[in-house]
Amino acid sequence: MHNLFSEGESRIVRPPSTALVIFGASGDLTHRKLLPALYNLYCDDYLPVNFLIIGASRTRLSDQDFRDSARESVASYSRRELDSEKWAGFSKNMYYQPTDASKESDISELGKRIEALCQGCHRDFNYLYYLATAPRFFAPISANLKKAGLVEDPEQGMRRTSLIVEKPFGHDLESARELNAKLRQNFAESQIFRIDHYLGKETVQNILVFRFANGIFEPLWNNKYVDHIQISFAESIGVGSRASYFDRTGILRDVVQNHLFQILSLLCIEPPISLSDPDSIRDEKVKVLRSVRRLNKEEVAARVVRAQYDKGYINGEPVPGYLQEDGINSGSRAETYVAMRIEVDNWRWSGVPIYIRAGKRLPRRITEITVFFKRPPGMLFRGRQVYDLDYNVLAIQVQPEEGISLRISAKPPGPRLRVEPVIMNFTYGSSFGVPSPEAYERLLLDAMKGDATLFTRDDEIEEAWGILTPVLEVWKQDDAIPLYRYQAGSWGPLEADALLTASGHAWRKL
Template sequence: MDKGILGEAPQLPLATTVVIFGATGDLSQKKLLPSLFRLYQDGFLPQKFAIVGCSRTPHTDESFRRIVENNLKDINKNINTSWLEKFLTYLYFCPVNIVEKESFQGLANKLEELNNKYKVDFARIFYLATAPRFFSKAAEHLSACVSSREANDILVVEKPFGNDVYSARELNKELLHYFDEDQIFRIDHYLGKETVQNILMLRFANSIFEPLWNHHFIKCIQITVAESVGVGGRGSYFDKAGIVRDMVQNHILQMLSLVCMEPPVRLSSPNSIRDEKVKVLRSLRRLDEKYIIENSVRGQYTEGFILGEKVCGYREEKGVAKDSITETFAALKVEIDNWRWAGVPILIRVGKRLPKKITEISLHFKEIPKSLFKAQEFANISENILAISVQPNEGINLQLNSKAPGVEVKMRSIIMDFSYGASFGLRLPDAYERLLLDAMRRDPTLFTRSDEIEEAWEFLQPLLELWSTEEKAPLYYYSAGSWGPPEASEIARKAGQAWRKL
């Protein structure tokens, strides 16, 4: 068995029943159930476990198993059918309408039947793979009919967790009325990605990096989250959210926190890491109107070409208003007002219908104080960059300067490259595999705490309010397949930088 994020032998999962609300939806069928199957196949699930699917649509245990079987076979044409058949025997179904309290009594009966069948008092994970509007009602009815604060139960909640600071606070308040904080696991799947987890190892297990990890040596940090896809079938949701709510508030600020946090007091306590992340969020320079206008740009894609194929503009997408001012691209500079990062601009760039899919964090080091080379030779010296590639090709590379081969002294930029796939030769687990396993272990390290959620929303609230109209913050346009509106380059230029070419 592998070691956990803390570098210690992980706690073995308790005998667990995973109850999935929205079990026939895309998230469950494409992510959760395939991840649970891989965990089972790799030997990470407890000897006694069960999975109960819940949805309004009535199914029997057998019909639900056939749905899952067909879906898993579609995902993996070479699936091991022997393992699959055994896995399916652990699947059960219970029809539940979240808004009807009475239907939860049937779930309580089903869970009691499973306790009796397996002769064990199962710990339970209640996974809300549903629309956010059902979160509070599900917690209320679970508390009344199925779960209790004393039970070894946890509630897993998907994003989006609120749509502004006010709704996030209210949702936290409602959930905490029925479950304790240490029972609520708010999921951000980016924290389950291998390279994101490796940020802690890279920083705190290598003496060559941490002494340089500050404003004395680093001149700029860039975070890029680019997607070549449009909004697809999420037009109605996305048009109410926008890219800042969808990506910056959660994924990007979580990555920023891990990169910029102070060393935790200890790694054996999950809250030590989360405490330090909260400190980073609280140290972010507050966004006032003047700062937002000068240091942010929003954009929306128009028709263009992706990989040679013509694609429509955002306003032509299904479910999107014809006069929508929702941003599909954002570029902004943020700053952290503490001793470690004072004066270091953090440039964030995120968007849809960009040329490629890539998520990268890059740390740009300051130039050497004085060149020992002639002017013409010095012209070829590039800045040193440590780049953390989160997806699609997980890895880390370091850009250095070296002498080019030959009898003349010429400088060339080279890349020292570490690839997860090439270095370890192993299948990288899906982010949900790691997070589901941690939930079974009751390890909340990679899940977000209520104060993290609220601090992130509070930081972005002024920007969201200013961007709600075009009165003071214009909406710029960019062709699908480009790197965003030209005005975005000004954000980097005013910080004395340029966007990294990816």
């Protein structure tokens, strides 16, 4: 598959001049993720030579107030320490315009300010609008930008104008379709960059390199050799400051519909025609999602387990149950844990169960993709060994330690012929000796370049919701579907284990 990689960049090309407007500039996402990411891009010389960052939210701040608060955030959250000289160079490009984005007149004023800041060169600047506000503002902001003449036709415009949209993108299939339709009234699909920050993570991007730049794995990457796959997302934290959002959302919507389905689709795609053309990869990802078997009511009951945590202990510390957390409704039925068995019903994957689990207040924070290869016949070793011949297990750890390990069987030293599992390990930190950039760094840079490969296309979002909306509807309509309980600090309810034992499988110990 040499041709897939031959078009790759040999050096980083800086994006063209860009005015980045951040709606929601006084908010948590901007301060914890976006500004530190931009500062790191600046320090690595990846930002455009000419760039402007214009914060826009209702709070009245001066440019200097914005820079001061940004400095504090970067000092707290950046992966590299704040360097005063670098900060001076970076922050002189930062401005702030008080803006109520639901008011057309405010957006017009914002447009004038951007133009003035570009000092007569505004035609040379691409405009990139980042929607870091609550989702209810996504459609109105896009409409107001259009009305204010701040969106150019991608075919005819002088400059590129694009929109980055945060998650959540809808809460079910219908709302996602509606939001797509509203955004497309004002921006073409090629101008819309829907963020799923998992796609900016090095390990997630490495799935493609791992699969298509190594000769040894791809021939095994199918139902002939793969027994089953597990995708696990575990957090030890509870809901924290996101209580009211999470209580309305639940973990299926919060994590599975976006992050875990993105991982699933990259893991299962056919080789795309090219890695440089955003649509080749996204076309293949959509095909995977379209191939996922939709579940009927009986299958939802049998193949999806939902649960909520009770009080327990994490790292020896007592923690409250979900219903006792601040900001949670006392009768809430929001799921804090979900496990499901799905099938990608296509030629390559037919018959390979894919188990997905996601949970809060589990013993540790970890996201891992685990591929279990079929066991070899064991007759040669019968009677000689301590363990049964085990699966070869390929584990791709997405967080917190980014890396890949392979479990193989080997003979321990000594006169007896025995078989024991050993692990071959690769971690990013020790192999490459540099810390991985934050996901938002890569995504912001790609959006400035106009490269949508790592962003979710409209049909991908709709397919992902199409898989989960039947589950959400069954849960809503049928109170008889249990919401199981699990103790905080455990690995989830026993019923989730039963999903796997029926097929002779077990969750990997993480």
